[in-house]
Amino acid sequence: MDVLRFESVSFSYESEASLIEDISFSLDKGTTTALVGLSGSGKTTICYLACGIIPRVYDGTVKGKVMLFGEELPSMHPERIAGKVGIVFQNPETQLFLPYVEDELAFGPENLCLEPREIEHRILSAMEDVGIESLRGERTNTLSGGQKQMVAIASVLTLQPDILIFDEIMSQLDQKSKTKIRVLIRRLQQQGKTILMVEHDFENLKLADRVLLLDGKGLRVTDGEVVL
Amino acid sequence: MKVYDPRTKLVVVIALSSLGVVIKDASLLALVLVVGIIVSHHFGASMLRAYHRLKKLLVMLFLIAVLQSLFNGQGEALLVWGNFTFLTTGGLMRGLEFLLRMAIVLLSATIVATADEREMVQGLVQSKVPYELAFMVSLGVRFLPMLAQELQDTMVALQLRGIELKKIPWRSRLDTYVYLLLPVLVGTIKKAEAISLSMETKGFRARHRRSSYRRLRFATRDVFWMVGSTMSACMLLVLYWQ
Amino acid sequence: MNDAVKDTVYSIENLSFSYPHKGGRYRDTLDEPLLQDLNFSLYREDFTMLCGDNGCGKTTLGKLLLGILRPDQGRVLLEGNDMQTGSLAGTARRVGYLFQDPGKQLFGTTVYQDLAFPLRLRNLAEETIEEKIENILYELDLVPLRDRGPYVLSQGEKQRVALAAILLNGAEYLVLDEPTTSLDVRRKEKLADLLARLRKRGVGILMIGHDQDFIKAHASRVLRMERGGIFDESL
Numbered sequence A: 001m002d003v004l005r006f007e008s009v010s011f012s013y014e015s016e017a018s019l020i021e022d023i024s025f026s027l028d029k030g031t032t033t034a035l036v037g038l039s040g041s042g043k044t045t046i047c048y049l050a051c052g053i054i055p056r057v058y059d060g061t062v063k064g065k066v067m068l069f070g071e072e073l074p075s076m077h078p079e080r081i082a083g084k085v086g087i088v089f090q091n092p093e094t095q096l097f098l099p100y101v102e103d104e105l106a107f108g109p110e111n112l113c114l115e116p117r118e119i120e121h122r123i124l125s126a127m128e129d130v131g132i133e134s135l136r137g138e139r140t141n142t143l144s145g146g147q148k149q150m151v152a153i154a155s156v157l158t159l160q161p162d163i164l165i166f167d168e169i170m171s172q173l174d175q176k177s178k179t180k181i182r183v184l185i186r187r188l189q190q191q192g193k194t195i196l197m198v199e200h201d202f203e204n205l206k207l208a209d210r211v212l213l214l215d216g217k218g219l220r221v222t223d224g225e226v227v228l
Numbered sequence B: 001m002k003v004y005d006p007r008t009k010l011v012v013v014i015a016l017s018s019l020g021v022v023i024k025d026a027s028l029l030a031l032v033l034v035v036g037i038i039v040s041h042h043f044g045a046s047m048l049r050a051y052h053r054l055k056k057l058l059v060m061l062f063l064i065a066v067l068q069s070l071f072n073g074q075g076e077a078l079l080v081w082g083n084f085t086f087l088t089t090g091g092l093m094r095g096l097e098f099l100l101r102m103a104i105v106l107l108s109a110t111i112v113a114t115a116d117e118r119e120m121v122q123g124l125v126q127s128k129v130p131y132e133l134a135f136m137v138s139l140g141v142r143f144l145p146m147l148a149q150e151l152q153d154t155m156v157a158l159q160l161r162g163i164e165l166k167k168i169p170w171r172s173r174l175d176t177y178v179y180l181l182l183p184v185l186v187g188t189i190k191k192a193e194a195i196s197l198s199m200e201t202k203g204f205r206a207r208h209r210r211s212s213y214r215r216l217r218f219a220t221r222d223v224f225w226m227v228g229s230t231m232s233a234c235m236l237l238v239l240y241w242q
Numbered sequence C: 001m002n003d004a005v006k007d008t009v010y011s012i013e014n015l016s017f018s019y020p021h022k023g024g025r026y027r028d029t030l031d032e033p034l035l036q037d038l039n040f041s042l043y044r045e046d047f048t049m050l051c052g053d054n055g056c057g058k059t060t061l062g063k064l065l066l067g068i069l070r071p072d073q074g075r076v077l078l079e080g081n082d083m084q085t086g087s088l089a090g091t092a093r094r095v096g097y098l099f100q101d102p103g104k105q106l107f108g109t110t111v112y113q114d115l116a117f118p119l120r121l122r123n124l125a126e127e128t129i130e131e132k133i134e135n136i137l138y139e140l141d142l143v144p145l146r147d148r149g150p151y152v153l154s155q156g157e158k159q160r161v162a163l164a165a166i167l168l169n170g171a172e173y174l175v176l177d178e179p180t181t182s183l184d185v186r187r188k189e190k191l192a193d194l195l196a197r198l199r200k201r202g203v204g205i206l207m208i209g210h211d212q213d214f215i216k217a218h219a220s221r222v223l224r225m226e227r228g229g230i231f232d233e234s235l
Helices: A043-050 A078-084 A101-111 A116-130 A145-157 A175-190 B006-022 B026-042 B047-053 B055-069 B089-113 B117-126 B131-159 B170-201 B220-241 C058-066 C088-092 C111-121 C126-139 C155-168 C185-200 C212-218
Strands: A002-012 A020-028 A032-037 A061-068 A085-088 A163-167 A194-198 A210-214 A219-223 B077-081 B084-088 C008-017 C035-043 C047-051 C073-078 C095-098 C173-177 C204-208 C221-226 C229-232
Touching: A002 A043, A002 A194, A020 A043, A020 A061, A020 A194, A020 A210, A020 A219, A032 A043, A043 A061, A043 A085, A043 A163, A043 A194, A078 A085, A078 A101, A085 A145, A085 B170, A101 A116, A101 A145, A116 A145, A116 A175, A145 A175, A175 A194, B006 B026, B006 B089, B006 B117, B006 B220, B026 B047, B026 B089, B026 B220, B047 B055, B047 B089, B055 B089, B084 B089, B117 B131, B131 B170, B131 C088, B170 C111, C008 C058, C035 C058, C035 C204, C035 C229, C047 C058, C047 C212, C058 C073, C058 C088, C058 C095, C058 C173, C058 C204, C088 C095, C095 C155, C111 C126, C111 C155, C126 C155, C155 C185, C185 C204, C185 C212
Parallel strands: A032 A194, A032 A210, A085 A163, A163 A194, C047 C204, C047 C221, C095 C173, C173 C204
Antiparallel strands: A002 A020, A002 A061, A210 A219, B077 B084, C008 C035, C008 C073, C221 C229
């Protein structure tokens, strides 16, 4: 069953050249898909469409359909989207905005109006999944880049989304942190999460079941083997 | 250090600063300041660090106080040169009052600074302030140091372009400051945008209400301090007006 | 190679540095120096890579080399002179620093204006300025971007504009802070080509980063930072 589907989607900001043109693909439940392509090929645009940032925050002309669990994504309530799709961005510096790690993890569930006991439960399980139990009471601005990115991932996991979008989350991290995140992605795959990741790094493409190549003319799909 | 509810701190601060603003008597202000210092110390505020961070502002305040006290004309003359009376007892008192008042306000700020930002937001929300507003206030407060950092980084970047800021004549210096403005603005807006994306995708503002995993409860000492500070402030004001 | 015949740009002597640190919600302050008692030299002939994990102090060390930060203890000598005595702008004429986000070091409304304004403040004649800029634009493959605004450029283009500005300053040693981070494969190669050309001109390079492939392909010397110490891996 596909959980996310793009049906010949094009997007452009008002009166500008389109950023993506006639893109179609779908993500099957529990699979990991890597999205590769040169800068400016529209990878981030696809991520934004897949989690509703476009058109909710960035307005423009969307053609085609983005379907989430069989519903048209733009017409869904933001709260429901947040519970189904989570996105982690590239820059660890601009995703944390609260004083302490635990506040950051509680932020999403609080927005969904969950009970304190349930929130506590989610904080604990997200910290365990990511392996950051020891960071719970730390100030977010004293963490290293790798730690910040782990916290950012955990803060999305507390919303328990089925689909995770990782927009080049490892590009600013060192080898040690990259290894940790790869291990984490493997664990998320075992939990049955559907993952869409934008990547440049060869090593990280090995995590994917399938690679989508954006080459300016549209998508080319390669299964298993990576062709560049 | 005892942990107080952020709402308690707010009440104490409001009591202190309203006394500071209303009272126009140097000896009473001095009394309020002394009480304020003791209270601030009790709440665990680090006045020494605040002093180091605000040194420049303090110098400026002192200069303003000096200006306020000059040419006042009230009371006995203290400093006369020819036909001009520079300083009088009245002027001296005016300057002193100004300094004391500012000290009380800054002291109040150090008490607020001891509160955990997330708890302060919670305190406001539990006092029926809409959560969006409370969050925006706290983000705004966090944004100020970010803006200051951005400005400082940009100043460094400008100097690394080989520009000796100190050696530029005044007229071109203004032009140079214009160059600073653009990157600072662009940088800050970009950061703000990225943060708001992160907030939106985690469902912020999706509902009119939001829950909280922390709930603040007043302890006995909170009640004591809130009632105590409000009552003493009121009594002092009543006595002062009589 | 014998160090005696190399041109020493930096000598770092007993350098220590730490940031003030705040405690957590459930614990008190913990202070240990980020950099402790570092001793090493950097030479103009090398393409030195400085690697190590996030948070080990690479960027901090870069900032100490430029005088943006001051050491708690020890000295940083640039061409034999203590950095404490020089100004930022003075250092920038000898050493160029490329920010991790090069957008932060561009100020003008167009690429040309950006490169021109520091030269104007030095009271150079307009013709000289134009000649210098046209040359550097050509050298760094920036001619088509001459009248574009720096903020609409890609990361790689911003980097080249920032490098152009650094070179116009007369810097002959470069400190690059993770320049490959947000570049795709094609732009990385372009940067590598450019750096190789600069090296031929006699410009020394210290590059901060953990891009293993880049290190293997281009570095002539590798320094690794670990828990406050620094180790020369090419020895």
